[in-house]
Amino acid sequence: MQNALRIAKQDEEKETFRALSPTASFRRTFLVPRFMAKSPLEIPGPLGASRKSRWLAGFRRRSHPTLALLGELVPRVFDIVLSASLLVLLSPLLVMRAVWSHHQVGSVLTATRLVGRYQGFFRRLSFAGSGRFRDLAVWLNVFRGDMAVVGPRPMTAEEAAAVPVEDLVRFTVRPGLISPFRIRSRIGIAHQRESAMDRELVYSQTLKEDLGLAARSIVSGVLGGGGTPRETPPILNFFGIPVVNTTMNEAVDWVVAKAAGTEKKLLAFVNPDCLNIAWKDPDYRNILIEADRVLPDGIGVHIGCRMLGQALRANVNGTDLFPLLCEAAARERLPIYLFGARPGIAQAVAENMVKRFPGLRIAGARDGYYKPEQEEAVVDAINSSGARILLVAFGAPRQELWLGRWREKLVPSVSMGVGGLFDFYSGRIPRAPVWMREMGLEWGFRLMQEPGRMWRRYVIGNPLFLFRVWRQAKHPEKFKLPEGAERLAPAVPLESRNT
Numbered sequence: 001m002q003n004a005l006r007i008a009k010q011d012e013e014k015e016t017f018r019a020l021s022p023t024a025s026f027r028r029t030f031l032v033p034r035f036m037a038k039s040p041l042e043i044p045g046p047l048g049a050s051r052k053s054r055w056l057a058g059f060r061r062r063s064h065p066t067l068a069l070l071g072e073l074v075p076r077v078f079d080i081v082l083s084a085s086l087l088v089l090l091s092p093l094l095v096m097r098a099v100w101s102h103h104q105v106g107s108v109l110t111a112t113r114l115v116g117r118y119q120g121f122f123r124r125l126s127f128a129g130s131g132r133f134r135d136l137a138v139w140l141n142v143f144r145g146d147m148a149v150v151g152p153r154p155m156t157a158e159e160a161a162a163v164p165v166e167d168l169v170r171f172t173v174r175p176g177l178i179s180p181f182r183i184r185s186r187i188g189i190a191h192q193r194e195s196a197m198d199r200e201l202v203y204s205q206t207l208k209e210d211l212g213l214a215a216r217s218i219v220s221g222v223l224g225g226g227g228t229p230r231e232t233p234p235i236l237n238f239f240g241i242p243v244v245n246t247t248m249n250e251a252v253d254w255v256v257a258k259a260a261g262t263e264k265k266l267l268a269f270v271n272p273d274c275l276n277i278a279w280k281d282p283d284y285r286n287i288l289i290e291a292d293r294v295l296p297d298g299i300g301v302h303i304g305c306r307m308l309g310q311a312l313r314a315n316v317n318g319t320d321l322f323p324l325l326c327e328a329a330a331r332e333r334l335p336i337y338l339f340g341a342r343p344g345i346a347q348a349v350a351e352n353m354v355k356r357f358p359g360l361r362i363a364g365a366r367d368g369y370y371k372p373e374q375e376e377a378v379v380d381a382i383n384s385s386g387a388r389i390l391l392v393a394f395g396a397p398r399q400e401l402w403l404g405r406w407r408e409k410l411v412p413s414v415s416m417g418v419g420g421l422f423d424f425y426s427g428r429i430p431r432a433p434v435w436m437r438e439m440g441l442e443w444g445f446r447l448m449q450e451p452g453r454m455w456r457r458y459v460i461g462n463p464l465f466l467f468r469v470w471r472q473a474k475h476p477e478k479f480k481l482p483e484g485a486e487r488l489a490p491a492v493p494l495e496s497r498n499t
């Protein structure tokens with residue numbers, strides 16, 4: 001029986017091999033008339049197991065070489081048409097800029113040697129000298145085919161040498177002016193490795209996707225402040241509350257390091273809504289001022305930073321930090337306690353995260369709806385669970401006030417308030433799609449999900465926050481940071497704006 005099965009399997013493999021051989025595919029593609037073409041292979045899934053779509057599956061298979069050729073040609077034609085149109089339309093400006101460069105430094109263009117497609121070098125052009133419109137010369141690179149409109153960022157030789165093997169596919173396409181990494185960096189959500197994002201781009205690139213990225217790039221350029229260089233202080237000041245200006249990786253490392261230690265640390269995330277609450281609520285404000293770390297969450301804080309003439313390194317929000325923290329906690333064997341949200345939600349999060357990060361220890365999970373007289377027992381349960389990291393998800397300011405009240409009694413080394421995070425990771429509420437996040441519109445998605453509860457927070461709260469920041473920018477002397485806030489600055493130097 002075993003033998004018969006093996007022989008059947010071998011026959012099947014031979015058949016598959018024959019069907020996939022280059023001669024067979026050539027014959028199917030070019031020689032066999034369409035009505036005679038019959039697929040010897042039954043491929044399950046969208047390529048056509050069903051009888052009805054068999055002709056479609058056959059058609060798709062036969063069109064592969066044509067589609068591959070079109071896939072290469074269409075984006076290139078798009079790049080040529082766009083770059084040529086821009087070069088013609090902007091020609092008066094380009095000529096003026098060329099004259100200005102020549103007048104300044106005696107030459108028109110300068111070139112930087114960068115790594116392009118198939119890891120070959122190319123010279124990225126810009127106008128010589130300083131001043132505006134320097135980068136417009138790069139459209140010549142696009143026209144010539146050194147670069148594309150959308151594609152992974154061209155790298156220096158050193159950067160290219162550091163790309164891990166699994167991401168080398170990023171070099172199979174032309175480097176581009178627009179990439180998801182660039183868009184996300186501007187908004188402050190480039191928390192993944194750049195080359196991994198590039199790899200995703202290469203595998204998902206279509207003309208439609210490219211047009212979407214171009215649109216998102218415009219929005220993120222406006223919101224994120226484009227390339228204007230700004231001061232990037234280690235501590236930001238929002239209404240006198242010190243907010244640590246750091247990267248996602250540094251924040252995760254900080255939590256892990258503190259969780260392994262014995263000192264107790266309190267971490268909070270603040271978005272414009274939290275800062276609006278802190279403006280009026282002195283108890284919440286004091287907890288934030290005394291916390292060991294307050295991290296910036298959301299596009300509102302990003303825009304606020306720009307209004308204060310500063311740059312935000314990254315949007316270090318709890319929702320993006322959570323999976324990275326779980327990964328690090330699994331590696332370092334640091335148990336986590338999940339406390340908050342509706343009954344069953346924290347448990348669902350625990351199950352999901354353990355599945356995703358084998359080795360992760362969830363010391364306990366319980367909902368955030370309990371009677372006041374149960375509170376002491378809840379704290380005892382957390383303390384006896386062995387958790388080193390405690391996540392409290394009641395929403396601001398409740399979670400911070402609760403943590404402030406129990407701070408002395410709680411045993412876990414790091415405690416943090418994480419808002420509605422469990423609702424996302426349990427799957428109860430979907431998170432905004434990436435394209436919305438890339439445009440800084442996650443709040444818009446939350447508003448659509450729960451307009452009744454959220455309209456006050458966003459429709460009134462966001463402009464109010466920006467108005468308050470504007471006031472702070474006008475009268476900085478009224479919003480001084482507390483003495484010794486510098487001690488909160490990250491210990492490691494953070495040159496890059498992201499990761």
Ligand code: UDP
Binds near residue numbers: 367369395423
């Ligand atoms: N919550 C809770 N106990 C309460 C009230 C609320 O655990 O007594 C939970 C609620 O189920 C939700 C979270 O707190 O999961 C608050 O979510 P929200 O969206 O308000 O948080 P944020 O927007 O601040 O992230």
